[in-house]
Amino acid sequence: MFQILNIRTEDIPRTKFRLHIAIGVLIAVTFILSIARAVDNGTPRGRLNTWGIIVCVKSSVFMAYQIVTGHIEKMKRWGNTRVNVVLNVIDTVFWSALFVFSIMGAMAARSTSSKALAAIVIIVALILCPLAAFLSFMCIRERRYFKQHGVLPGQAPKYASGAV
Secondary structure: HHHOOOOHHHHHHHHHHHHHHHHHHHHHHHHHHHHHHHOOEEEEEOOOHHHHHHHHHHHHHHHHHHHHHHHOHHHHHOOHHHHHHHHHHHHHHHHHHHHHHHHHHHHHOOOOHHHHHHHHHHHHHHHHHHHHHHHHHHHHHHHHHHHHHHHHHHHHOOOOOOOO
């Protein structure tokens, strides 16, 4: 199990991009299910049942920032490894909060369809929480590498030693 945490530093960008794809798909699924649950007649109106929509929008904005600043050449100057770490740690906390709030909202649901949608959101949030934590771990490793070497993993240094 711990071999998954032993990723070479050259593979960090590829692994992060794959995690972004997987998390993005799960965010889209959660967003659709949260909207379906919010418009269901058996779902009580309140913050507990709209929290999923808010978390999905927040995570999408965070991920868009990370992807744009990591992969578009003109935007790389706005990228920051410290910001990526903070955003991913915040994301992990919000997904775990969605897990808890979805359980609380499911207990207050009045229809079977609302409870079923809540159960699926709970399962997806349970999957997203460790994925977001692993992405946070990858960003922390990337930050440490950047602090030691002055470049991101997988990039060549601007000035090679010995060259003037």
